[in-house]
Structures are given as C-alpha cells and as structure tokens.
Amino acid sequence: MGKKKTKExxxxxxxxxxxxxEVCNQVGGIYTVIRSKAPVMVKKWDKNYLLLGPNIHPNVSADFEPILDADNAIAQVVRDLRAMGWDVQFGTWLVSGRPQTVLFNPHSVMGQLGNIKYYYxxxxxxxxxxxxPLMDQVMAFGFMxxxxxxxxxxxxxxxxxxxLAHFHEWMAGTAIPDIRREQIPIKTIFTTHATLLGRYLAMNDPYFYDHLPFMNWETEAKNFNVDTIARIERACAHGANVxxxxxxxxxxxCVxxxxxxxxxxxxxxxxxxxFSVLHEVQNLHHKYKDQINNFVMGHFFQSYTFDLDKVMYFFTSGRFEFKNKGYDLTLEALARLNHKMKEQNIDMTVVMFFVTKQPFYSINQxxxxxxxxxxxxxxxxESIMEQVKDRLFxxxxxxxxxxxxxxxxxxxxxxxLRYRRTIQSWKSDKLPSVVTHNLMDDANDQILTFLRQANxxxxxxxxxxxxxxxDFISSTNPLFGMEYGQFVRGCHLGIFPSYYEPWGYTPVECLARGVSAVTSDLSGFGDYVKKLPMGNEEHGIYMIExxxxxxxxxxxxxxxxxxxxxxxxxxxxxxxRNKAEDLSEEFDWxxxxxxxxxxYDLACQKFPIEK
Known part of the structure; x- marks a missing residue:
C-alpha cells in the first residue's frame, strides 16, 4: 500500500x-466511529456532508430531529421518495455537530422484497x-x-x-454492486471494520493467523452457514472504487x-x-474511585474487609467473545498474579471487574x-451525626x-441500638459473590467455569x-450509579489483550481518561500504537506480544x-496518568x-470506472 501524494x-x-x-442505531463500535467523527466532518464539509441510516431503533425519536420544511437538494429527493409511499425522513442526528441525516424505514418497502432479492x-x-429477518431488513435498506x-x-x-458515498460494513454496503454495475456517477468507498469470516474463524481456531493464508473462504463460509453474507461482503469489497x-x-x-x-x-x-490543569485528571480519578469504593464495600465488606487505601481497580469490557477479547488470557494471568502476590506477601488487593453483556434473569438478590x-x-x-451535632452545639x-x-x-x-442491629444483620459468613447477576446459563458460562476451576x-x-x-454500567444501574466513562476514570488499569480485534476502542477510551491500558499486538490499536514514539509504558500502554x-x-x-x-x-x-492523556491526543479525530x-482523494482519482 504505497502512499501517493494527492491533491487536496x-x-x-x-x-x-x-x-x-449504526447511524441513529447503537449496535457496536461503528456507532462510536460515526458519532464521534461527526463534529470534525461537519466542520470540514458543512452542508456537503450527510449521513444515511436505518429507521429501526425503537427510541430513534430521542436521537433524531426531523426537518419538515427544509429547502435543499437532499430534502427534495426525500420528498420524491415519500411520494412513492416510502418511509424516508430528513433531519439532524442529535449528537455533537448535528449532522444532516436521512433515515430509511426498510419495512416500508418489504412488499418489494421478493423482487429485490431476485434481481440481486x-x-x-x-x-x-x-x-x-435481519438480512431482509438489510436488503430492503440497501435498495432504498x-x-x-x-x-x-x-x-x-x-x-x-x-x-462520494462511503459505506461502513456489508450491512450498509449492499447498494455498491448495483452502483458499480449501473455505472452511476458516484465515487464509492467501502470500509470493512472486521471481516465476517475472520471473526468466526478466530473464535474457533487457536492458530487462526498461521492458517489464514491457506484458508478457502467459500468452504469456511459454508461451514459457518454464512455463505450469503460472505458473498455480499466480497461483492462490496470488489465493487467499491476504494x-x-x-x-x-x-x-x-482482506487479502x-x-x-x-x-x-x-x-x-x-x-x-x-x-483539561487545562493537570491536577483535574487526578481529582476526577479520586472522585469516581470513591464511588467504586462504595460498591466494593457493599459487595465485599459484608463478608470481610481490606484496606481501601491499598486497593487497585482493574477492569476489562466489551462484547462477550471469550477468546477474541482475550478474557481467557486475562483470567489465566489473574490466577497467576493472585499466586505471585500471595507468594511475595504483597500488601495490596486487586479488584478485577469484567464488564460485558450476557443474558441474565435479574440482579443477584x-x-x-x-x-x-x-x-x-x-x-x-448521618442521622447520628446530625443528632450529635445539634446536641454538641x-x-x-x-x-x-x-x-x-x-x-x-x-x-x-x-x-x-439501630446502628448495632443494622450492622449485625448485614454481616455474613458467606463468600462475596463473583457474579453480580443471576445468569441464564450459569453452569456453562466460560468466565465462571474458569474461576471455579482455578478456585x-x-x-x-x-x-x-x-x-x-x-450488564452495561450506566447512571441508572442500581449497583454502580455512574456512567461507564466515570467508572473507567475511577479505575487504575484497563486490560484488553485481544486475540482478534480489528481496532479496539477500549484502550483509547482509557488513555483519554488518563487510565493506563494493556493491549496486544494482534489488535489493530496495538499494532498501530507500537509504531508511535509515545506508545510505551511510560505513557500508559502495556503491550502483550x-x-x-x-x-x-x-x-x-x-x-x-x-x-x-x-x-x-x-x-x-x-x-x-498525565502522560496517558498526551498519548491519547494521537487518536483525536x-x-x-x-x-x-x-x-476520498484516491476515490476521486479512480473515477470514472471502466468496465
């Protein structure tokens, strides 16, 4: 991939x-990409920038504000489509930058789904x-x-x-092959954030990267029953100008x-x-660490206590992909760390949080x-203090x-009496629970299985x-009562030694909040950061090979x-903590x-396309 000097x-x-x-539809990491990039794009392109997404999220009205009386070319095309009976809306996405947005409701053209699939x-x-059903929605959306x-x-x-039209992932890119076939004057860019087969293969092959050059994509797609999606993804990749x-x-x-x-x-x-002042980073860390302290006291101190001045909070988070996200490696390393700290009689306690989404019935009572x-x-x-204060005065x-x-x-x-009885009724001889919720498949959960085997x-x-x-951490969460970003600030170290991770936002989010992070050279982020002059432990990045x-x-x-x-x-x-913020600026949009x-410049140079 040689770099050419391109005109502006x-x-x-x-x-x-x-x-x-994922425009106005939070599903995964692409939502963060599009949303966080919007202010920079709007500032650069102004009214010549718009986003296209599906109108399928149940709470879309909270994120999207329709513009009914707009007088521009985008709104006119939307009105033409609405005149055909299609549910298409023009407005703004209610995020920083307020980008112009067009939302398409795929259900409004489901009557044509047979023809859409036949011609494809x-x-x-x-x-x-x-x-x-998801494929039906995707194909209807692509048609619109x-x-x-x-x-x-x-x-x-x-x-x-x-x-120029920039498509993110196969779910948004099904229009590309037809644009190419019909030679419509649009310069197309297709971004694959992770190949579908790559994700499946990495989860099931411990030597994925060694075997990758020798794999037959058609055979593997049939093995995982994703043949249609794999073919769409390839069609998008080959149909795009860039x-x-x-x-x-x-x-x-991709190769x-x-x-x-x-x-x-x-x-x-x-x-x-x-922040304009360095100590503000440390102040916020202490503020949110105190809130985590409150959770830890409630969770552990019923059974036994430890010194909160000698505690470190580690965490990992992301989709539940046990091997791909490196949860397996993290657990093994924690078991070894536990042994080493005991052996060396280290007077510290590590509390490790695994924050991920798994099916559960309810919070553990x-x-x-x-x-x-x-x-x-x-x-x-507080009541006792109030009484003592009044009487002392x-x-x-x-x-x-x-x-x-x-x-x-x-x-x-x-x-x-009330103080004494409340404490007596709270204290317990039971071990603090490892999991905060009642999982639907507790017996077969991979994290719990490892913890039980490792004792x-x-x-x-x-x-x-x-x-x-x-579950997610949010301000409405009854156990934490804080936003995820605040939780990250209160921790000391994020651990993300992924085996398969096309990019990986979580370490960047740590650095941006002054929190050190572990990454691996198999993640896109890790591979990128190791080439930076500041990508080292002094600036909060710990690399696992x-x-x-x-x-x-x-x-x-x-x-x-x-x-x-x-x-x-x-x-x-x-x-x-302060130097981590310096490194995070490398990842500012x-x-x-x-x-x-x-x-985009490359796409302009490649157009027109010759058959």
Whole structure:
C-alpha cells in the first residue's frame, strides 16, 4: 500500500454521504466511529456532508430531529421518495455537530422484497436460501439507499458537484454492486471494520493467523452457514472504487478472505478533551474511585474487609467473545498474579471487574440486599451525626464546663441500638459473590467455569478479587450509579489483550481518561500504537506480544506486567496518568481524519470506472 501524494479535495464541489447501519442505531463500535467523527466532518464539509441510516431503533425519536420544511437538494429527493409511499425522513442526528441525516424505514418497502432479492441474485449471483429477518431488513435498506443515491447523484451532476458515498460494513454496503454495475456517477468507498469470516474463524481456531493464508473462504463460509453474507461482503469489497479497513491487522484478512488488498487504512479516533490543569485528571480519578469504593464495600465488606487505601481497580469490557477479547488470557494471568502476590506477601488487593453483556434473569438478590443494607448503615450514621451535632452545639452554648462532653452520651439509645442491629444483620459468613447477576446459563458460562476451576472465588486470602458484571454500567444501574466513562476514570488499569480485534476502542477510551491500558499486538490499536514514539509504558500502554508467542507465554508476560503495575509507586502512577492523556491526543479525530481525506482523494482519482 504505497502512499501517493494527492491533491487536496475541493470540498465546495464535492458532496459526501456516509452510509452505516449504526447511524441513529447503537449496535457496536461503528456507532462510536460515526458519532464521534461527526463534529470534525461537519466542520470540514458543512452542508456537503450527510449521513444515511436505518429507521429501526425503537427510541430513534430521542436521537433524531426531523426537518419538515427544509429547502435543499437532499430534502427534495426525500420528498420524491415519500411520494412513492416510502418511509424516508430528513433531519439532524442529535449528537455533537448535528449532522444532516436521512433515515430509511426498510419495512416500508418489504412488499418489494421478493423482487429485490431476485434481481440481486440475477445480477450478482448471490442466493438468499435461508429466512433471515435481519438480512431482509438489510436488503430492503440497501435498495432504498441505492434509489436515494441514484437520484441524488443526478441532482449533484446538475449542480456540477461530485458525489462520494462511503459505506461502513456489508450491512450498509449492499447498494455498491448495483452502483458499480449501473455505472452511476458516484465515487464509492467501502470500509470493512472486521471481516465476517475472520471473526468466526478466530473464535474457533487457536492458530487462526498461521492458517489464514491457506484458508478457502467459500468452504469456511459454508461451514459457518454464512455463505450469503460472505458473498455480499466480497461483492462490496470488489465493487467499491476504494477498499479500506481500520488496521494493518485486518488488511491481512482482506487479502485472504475478501480477495482484495485495501487501498487505505482508516484508524479509528475519538474526540479527546484535555483539561487545562493537570491536577483535574487526578481529582476526577479520586472522585469516581470513591464511588467504586462504595460498591466494593457493599459487595465485599459484608463478608470481610481490606484496606481501601491499598486497593487497585482493574477492569476489562466489551462484547462477550471469550477468546477474541482475550478474557481467557486475562483470567489465566489473574490466577497467576493472585499466586505471585500471595507468594511475595504483597500488601495490596486487586479488584478485577469484567464488564460485558450476557443474558441474565435479574440482579443477584444477595448483592442487591447487601448494597441496600450498606446504604441503610450510611443513613443511620448521618442521622447520628446530625443528632450529635445539634446536641454538641447546644452543650457548647449552655454548659459552663468547656471540656468536650462524652460523645456517646449525646446519642439516643434508639440510634445506638439501630446502628448495632443494622450492622449485625448485614454481616455474613458467606463468600462475596463473583457474579453480580443471576445468569441464564450459569453452569456453562466460560468466565465462571474458569474461576471455579482455578478456585478464584473471592476467598478472604485471595489477593485478586473478581467482580463479573454481565450488564452495561450506566447512571441508572442500581449497583454502580455512574456512567461507564466515570467508572473507567475511577479505575487504575484497563486490560484488553485481544486475540482478534480489528481496532479496539477500549484502550483509547482509557488513555483519554488518563487510565493506563494493556493491549496486544494482534489488535489493530496495538499494532498501530507500537509504531508511535509515545506508545510505551511510560505513557500508559502495556503491550502483550501475542503474534509470536504461545498462549501460556503471553499469560505469563501479562501476569508479570500486572505484578509490576501493582508494585509501582503512587507517584509513578500519577505521572503515567498525565502522560496517558498526551498519548491519547494521537487518536483525536482532528489528527486522524486526514486518512479519510486521502481515501476520498484516491476515490476521486479512480473515477470514472471502466468496465
């Protein structure tokens, strides 16, 4: 992928439409990409930038504001489609930047689904043998996007403007093969954030990267029963003027599984907000660590206590992909860390949070009750303090004796008894629960299975305690009562030693909040950051080598790095916290959007397409 010197895009004569299944529809990481990038794109392209997405999310009205009286070319094409009976809306996405957005309701054209699939099979030799409601939605959405872009391209031509269309993933890209076949004057860019087959294969093959060059994509697609999707993904990749992906790691997959080498790499960024004063980072860390302390007291102190001044909070988060996300490696390293800390008699406690989404029935009643009891103890303490304060003030004003009175005598028997009984009823001999919820498949859960086999079950003597939280963390969460970003700020270290991760937002989110992070050289982010001058431990990045060493060697390396972090001084951690923010600026969209500019410039150079 040699870099050519390209001329700068003339944004006044060009219009960019970005198409994604996750516009106004939060499903995964692409939602973060599109949403966080929007302010930079709007600032750069202004009214020549729009987003296209599906109108399928039940709460879409909370994120989208329709514009009914708009007088521009986009709104006119939308009105034409509405006149055909299609449910299409033009408005703005209620995120930073307020990008112009067109939403298509695929259900409004479901009556034409038979013809949509038939012509797709006839023109592109892709069959739709199995019933799949999601595939139906995707094909209907792609049909609507194709019609909109075809009409909009004609309007752009009349106005001497060139139209670029950037499609994210196969679910948004089904219009590409028809745009190519019909030679519609649109410059197309397709980004695969992760190949479908790559994700399946990595989960099921411990030597995925070694076997990758020798795999037959058609055979593997049939094995996993994803033949139709794999063919659509390949058609998008080959039909687009420019193929892009998010990292060099995924680029290798594109060559072997999609049959085309990417023209450009588009690394993912965030909107990085820096504080004007360094100590604010540390202040926020203490503020949110105190809230995590409250959870930890409620969860553990019912059974036994440990010194909260000598606690470190580690966490991992993301989709539940046990091997791909490196949960297996993390657990193995934690078991080894627990042993090493005991052996070396290290006077610290590590509380490790696994935050991921798994099916559950409800919050564990004992966990919830313990939390409620601790709140009751806190309320009792506040009432006692209020009573002592009033009586102490009265004594100071009225007593001739200036000595401090016996404070115990200022508390009523009622509050003494209530305080004592509440604590007695709260304390328990049971071990603190490892998982905060009642899982639907507790017996076969991979995290719980490992913890049971490793006997890492929150014993008093364990130096490493585990909290497995199979739900999102949000301000409405009754256990934490804080946003995910606040939770991250309160922790000390994020652990993400992924085996398969096309990019990986979680380490970037850590750095942006001044939190150190573990990554691996098999993740797109890890592969990218190791080439940066600041991509080192001094700036909060701990690299696990998974490309050229086996599972157990990687687990040992991770356990040693965790042990090193546990032993580090508070002063060093504060210095790293500040330097992590410096590194995070490398991933600000203001710095990374240039890669998108290069891809768009390349698409302009490649057009027109010759058959």
């Amino acid at each position: 895009l003339n944004l006044e004569t060009r219009v960019l439409a970005e198409v994604a299944w 099979w006839q023109n592109h030799h892709i069959e739709f043998a199995n019933y799949d 996007v194709h019609e909109f872009l075809s009409r909009f391209a004609r309007v752009c031509l009349d106005q001497n403007q060139e139209l 193929l892009t992906t998010v990292s060099e790691v995924t680029a290798k997959e 072997h599984l999609l049959g085309r080498s990417p023209d450009a790499i588009l690394p993912n960024g965030l909107n990085i907000e820096r 004992e966990v919830l009750t313990s939390r409620a009891m601790l709140e009751e103890i806190e309320n009792n303490c 009265h004594a100071a004003a009225t007593n001739s004796d200036h000595r401090l009175p016996e404070l115990n005598e200022l508390v009523d028997d009622y509050w003494r 890492l079950l929150n014993y008093r003597t364990d130096k490493v305690k585990i909290v497995y939280h199979p 998974r490309e050229n060493q086996d599972y157990h060697s990687a687990a040992e390396q991770l356990s040693e790095k965790l042990l090193e972090y546990v032993k580090s001084s508070r002063k060093k951690r504060i210095q790293t 203001k710095n990374l959007v240039k890669h998108y500019d290069e891809a």
